[in-house]
Amino acid sequence: MFTQTDYSGTRADQYAMLGKQLDALLEGETNTVANLSNASALLNQFLERINWVGFYLMENGELVLGPFQGLPACVRIQVGKGVCGTAVSEKKTMLVEDVHAFPGHIACDAASRSEIVVPLVKDGTVIGVLDIDSPELSRFTADDQAGLEHFAEILLKHL
Structure with missing residues (x-):
């Protein structure tokens, strides 16, 4: 069973602990929605x-809304459109400091100011994306990108 952990150390250490928690949390479960x-x-x-x-x-x-935490969101996003669709078409993480400066940004929540999207690539095919929004400009860093890409790798083992 999951227990909340004190995340201490460097940001990389914190993400390493998060990855271990994810791996333990999903161990033995095969249901995609649950995971x-x-x-x-x-x-x-x-x-x-x-x-x-x-x-x-x-x-x-196209991208279709999956499990999330937050306000109701856009249900469908075309590949190549917005930050999420661009992450799919380019098969790379998109770290956007100011979503209002991103051409074609899709504003599901007007409060969002920055965003990071990590494509979930399994056997060379994008099966989805991890999308995170913040109400702060430049919220996400290179450390976040590295940590979230590692998180996605662990997650993909359980999907």
């Missing part, structure tokens, strides 16, 4: 100064 739900809840508890965290999953050539 994504627990992953979004874990991130919501770990990350400060965010207003949305969750997943969009590829379905019939």
